[in-house]
Amino acid sequence: MGEGQTIVIVGAGQAGGWAAQTLRSEGFAGRVVLVGDEPHRPYERPPLSKAVLAGEAPEGSTALMKPEAFDKLHIDWRADTAVSAIDRAARQVRLQAGDAIGYDKLILCTGGRARRLDIPGADLPGVFTLRSIADARSLGAALLPGKRLLVVGGGWIGLEVAATARRKGMEVTVVEAAARLCERTVPPEISDHLLELHTAHGVQVLLGTGIESFAALPQGLSAVLGNGQRLDCSAALVGVGMVPNDGLARAAGLQCDGGVWVDAQCRSSDPDILAAGDVAAWHGQWAGRRMRLESWQNAQEQGIAAARSALGMAVNHQPLPWFWSDQYDVNLQIFGMPAPGHERVLRGDPASGSFVLFFLEQGKVVAALGPNAAKDLRFARRLIERGTHVDAQKLADLQIPLAKL
Ligand SMILES: Cc1cc2nc3c(=O)[nH]c(=O)nc-3n(C[C@H](O)[C@H](O)[C@H](O)COP(=O)(O)OP(=O)(O)OC[C@H]3O[C@@H](n4cnc5c(N)ncnc54)[C@H](O)[C@@H]3O)c2cc1C
Missing domain, CATH: 3.50.50.60 (FAD/NAD(P)-binding domain)
Structure with a gap:
């Protein structure tokens, strides 16, 4: 070429x-x-x-x-x-x-x-999705202190917007149809951690609840939830995937x-x-x-x-997946692809707000994730990339630096 x-x-x-x-x-x-x-x-x-x-x-x-x-x-x-x-x-x-x-x-x-909802009122003004700068501009203008934002979907975008809206002084309700937050991408321990985090910041989180419809109010929206509850808000963010x-x-x-x-x-x-x-x-x-x-x-x-x-160059695109999310003062990172069949090892105390959950397959670390644990996760990444066999007990022992494994 x-x-x-x-x-x-x-x-x-x-x-x-x-x-x-x-x-x-x-x-x-x-x-x-x-x-x-x-x-x-x-x-x-x-x-x-x-x-x-x-x-x-x-x-x-x-x-x-x-x-x-x-x-x-x-x-x-x-x-x-x-x-x-x-x-x-x-x-x-x-x-x-x-x-x-x-x-x-x-x-x-x-x-x-952004995926859209196929429900009555989904196209009303005040119902937002977030993908582009234009979307952020429109949604940002609707984040009004003292008003209520309804977030539909407890995934990454929904939770990050919830955190931002709280920072802007809004009341926030998150509704999530699944039984836990970020169900598709993280294990229950992390979903629980995210639930506690948002609840502690004053977000109302309703799990196992979808949304049936939106209707216009003179100043905002009225939403009917899957459980029949009616919730009034000044704006809604639909974060149900892409x-x-x-x-x-x-x-x-x-x-x-x-x-x-x-x-x-x-x-x-x-x-x-x-x-x-x-x-x-x-x-x-x-x-x-x-x-x-x-x-x-x-x-x-x-x-x-x-x-x-x-250009005809040799390429083998197989990166170790890495994803992060920032919510409030929490930076959560995920390396690899955790799966239900993996052995799980916890390092650190979840109550401290900083811990790592390791995922092992046949004695090798294949994935790791956790909140506010960037340093340990850097070493975890190395363990995954090198395919190192590790002793699960040592992995869990905070007295043993990961660099020594
Ligand atoms: C709000 C938000 C927050 C995120 N936060 C994180 C995060 O914290 N951590 C993380 O790891 N990832 C995050 N992501 C994901 C990350 O941003 C995406 O994975 C990344 O943007 C994908 O890049 P892309 O180039 O594939 O697609 P995009 O960045 O979406 O670019 C695609 C472009 O193609 C244009 N296009 C589409 N069709 C056509 C066409 N027919 N003709 C011309 N143009 C076209 C689109 O308009 C768009 O501009 C976030 C994403 C969003 C939306």
Whole structure:
């Protein structure tokens, strides 16, 4: 791949931004077209539920790189431009405005969109979802001290918004249909910890309760919950997961099922079309199954991997999954993919607010997670990556530094 050739990236988010800058840092001198349907240069989303939403950091602080650095890459960046179709036979992407761009390689970094509720009143003003800077702007303006925010969904985004809204002086109710918080991603010990954390900060958490409808009030909304209870609020945030934007790929006949299927070289079922970030699904060595990772780390690393792969470089994208969340003064981190079948070892006292839960498979640590335990988790990461056999009793013993295991 070189001069005279064109690589088109669809989606100017985190993965797309990393793909574009990697093409240049790896020496690609051809044309790079980065098509994004948002008005912004590539940016990172984690602050949108935290400091940016709280109004403590400006929107611009989430930019992946400084505008001058981005401009120096000489990327043909098309802002506010949506790709509407891929014509694989003509090797072109079609833009919604009608024109087309030819490609030699195409990288899909289209991310996902917030899942919406299919209930009466879901589209009323005051019912928000959170994915983009525009969403954070709208939701942020509705975080009014003294008013009540209803958060639908006790997952990461819902809980982070709940924490931010409390910081802004709102009353907050979280309703979660499952029996515990973040049920899909963490074991019960961590769900319990999160429940205690939010309850201690004055959040009302209703578990095992869905939502049936929203209706408009003169000043706000009235929600009917699954248990029949009526709850009035000034605004609601729906945080019930995301849907991967794989529609373009599916319409083009690429293999997809809950995301664009790729291999560890980020190649889809058409080897000239690659995918990275939240939209890509591949066989993850750490999970032992096909998966998508909705995380900052994966968006960056898979964006880089896809760009290198497009240039014909050897790539094997199998990162140890890493995810973090910040709520109040708690930083929670997860390494690896904890599963119910793993042996569990607790290090530290949950009541202290800082502990690590290790997950072992045949004597090896395969995952670890915990709140406010960044130092131990750094060592845990090493144990996982090295596949070290450990003694469970020693792992649990706070007198034995993890560095010695
Ligand atoms: C509020 C929030 C908080 C988060 N917090 C954390 C956190 O604390 N820790 C963590 O690890 N992860 C967090 N994440 C997840 C992380 O931000 C995502 O995994 C990451 O943004 C995925 O990057 P991406 O490039 O795949 O997708 P995105 O960043 O979503 O980028 C995709 C881009 O493609 C555009 N697009 C889609 N279709 C088209 C089309 N047809 N034409 C043109 N453009 C298109 C989209 O509009 C978007 O701009 C958070 C996410 C959100 C939303």
